[in-house]
Amino acid sequence: MMRLRVATRGSALARWQADHVAVLAQKAEPGLEVETVVVETSGDRQRDVPIWELGGKGVFVKEVQAAVLEGRADVAVHSAKDLPSLTPDGLVIGAVPERADVRDALVGSSLAELAAGATVASGSLRRRAQLAHARPDLRFEGLRGNIATRLARLERADVAAVVMAAAALDRLGLAERIAERLDPDVMLPQVGQGALAVECRVDDSDTRCLLDRVEHTPSRRAVDAERGFLAELGGDCSVPAAAHATLAGDRLRVRALVASADGRTVLRHELAGPASSGAALGRSVARQLLDDQGGAELLGRG
Numbered sequence: 001m002m003r004l005r006v007a008t009r010g011s012a013l014a015r016w017q018a019d020h021v022a023v024l025a026q027k028a029e030p031g032l033e034v035e036t037v038v039v040e041t042s043g044d045r046q047r048d049v050p051i052w053e054l055g056g057k058g059v060f061v062k063e064v065q066a067a068v069l070e071g072r073a074d075v076a077v078h079s080a081k082d083l084p085s086l087t088p089d090g091l092v093i094g095a096v097p098e099r100a101d102v103r104d105a106l107v108g109s110s111l112a113e114l115a116a117g118a119t120v121a122s123g124s125l126r127r128r129a130q131l132a133h134a135r136p137d138l139r140f141e142g143l144r145g146n147i148a149t150r151l152a153r154l155e156r157a158d159v160a161a162v163v164m165a166a167a168a169l170d171r172l173g174l175a176e177r178i179a180e181r182l183d184p185d186v187m188l189p190q191v192g193q194g195a196l197a198v199e200c201r202v203d204d205s206d207t208r209c210l211l212d213r214v215e216h217t218p219s220r221r222a223v224d225a226e227r228g229f230l231a232e233l234g235g236d237c238s239v240p241a242a243a244h245a246t247l248a249g250d251r252l253r254v255r256a257l258v259a260s261a262d263g264r265t266v267l268r269h270e271l272a273g274p275a276s277s278g279a280a281l282g283r284s285v286a287r288q289l290l291d292d293q294g295g296a297e298l299l300g301r302g
Contacts, residue, residue, distance in 0.1 A: 003033045004210070007073035009066045010038045011146045016171050018077045021214065024097055026233060027224055028213035037073040039064045064089060068199060074207050076199045080192030080223055081165070085231035087199070094211030095198040099219040100167040102194040103181045107169070108154045108161035110180035114138065118160035121153045124140055125261060127163045129240035130187050132263030167194040168182055188242035188257050191226040195219055218247045225254050228279025232286035233258070239299060243282065250275045256285045258295040267293045 004025055008018035015036070022034040041063045067073040069090050080096065087093060104127060106120075111134065114120070121143040122128055129138050143150055143162055147169070153159050166181050198214065199205040225245035227246040233241055240263075243256040255270040269288045273281045289295035 002031060003035065004075065005035045005037050005073040006206070007037045007039055007067040008078045009041055009060065009064060013079075013090065013147055013172060014077070017079065019139050020171075021075070021077045021196065022196055024214045025210060029210055032210075037067055039067050039090060059208040064268045065199060068201060074200060074204065075211070078197045078199070080195040080197040080227075081190045083192060083197055083227075085191075085227055085234075090202055091199045092202045092208070093197050094200040095214040096216060096220040096223050097196050097198070097214055098216035099195040099221050099222065101170060101181070103184065104187045104193075105164055105166040105169060105178045106161045106180045106182065107151065107164060107177050108159070108179060109188070111135065111182065113179075114160055119158055120161045120163060121150075121159050122163040124163070124190070125240045126190055126242050126259075127187065129259040129261060129263040130242070130257075130266070131163070133259065133266050134186055134263075136263070147174070151177065162202075165190075165193055183245050184255070188255060189244050191228045191241075191243050192223050195223050197223070221245070221247055221252060221275055224278040225252055229254065229256050229286045230282075230283030231295045232283040233277070233290065241299075243285070245282065247275055252277055252281055254281050254285045256282075256289060258289050258298060260298055265298060267295050267298060269293060 006018045006022055016033045018036055026032045041060050057109060061078050064076045065088055068076045116137050119139040119141055120131060121141045123143040131138055141159065143153060150162055150164060152237060153162055166178060169175055169178055198211055200211060222245035226243040229243040240259040240261055245252060245254045251272055252275045253255060253272040257264040257266055257268045266291055269285050271281055271285050
């Protein structure tokens, strides 16, 4: 295999991610030529509309996935947190490279230093709910656009801080802008946050063989567990929910939560199991939250 066509969104962060996967693939297959196929998504075209109103996670991936399904590209590179819980027919997640920092980051001010009643910009219901739970006095505004656009919101006097994925800032060389990396005990991350997911066609054996050499098994096991939670929950960005899986030796631990939109109620649960339990462990955590702790009623499904 001497050529790989990589489909990606066109933002600076998405291009970084595609280039990173290209480098990993070229290390695995010396002499490999890589072509980048830039795709505009519906989420990119409608930057002034909250993600949950556009239809959730799929708004950033459907057109990129279509490029692979239609044969215009061999792989699609995504932020794993943007992927819906179900993979389309004909595609498979061929690799999850080594995961970066999973934490959320505050830019502009640390949590403790935010003044009473301060306004925080975030387009995520998950982030808003957890921040409101920790600091009920805070106010919130929406936040969309690329990294530069989001950082520019801090120029407005009425916004004291913005919340972003720490990994995104690290990848673009903007780590110095971070005022605080929020511990998962304060802000449980989004499913797949900090990880990349590389999709290819199910029947493309050459590409799947290459991606096997890009795979980072501990990261894959954690992401699979978190995606299992999301699949059982039946949610996406329209649901204030979070999950974080960690691997220690041969044990996998999954921590998860569902919350009310205002953050007044936060239900938490965690389970541990064999490292190979993956998605099944994540599904068990979701079932516990939905059935035994009242999460279904909290999310309006009771």
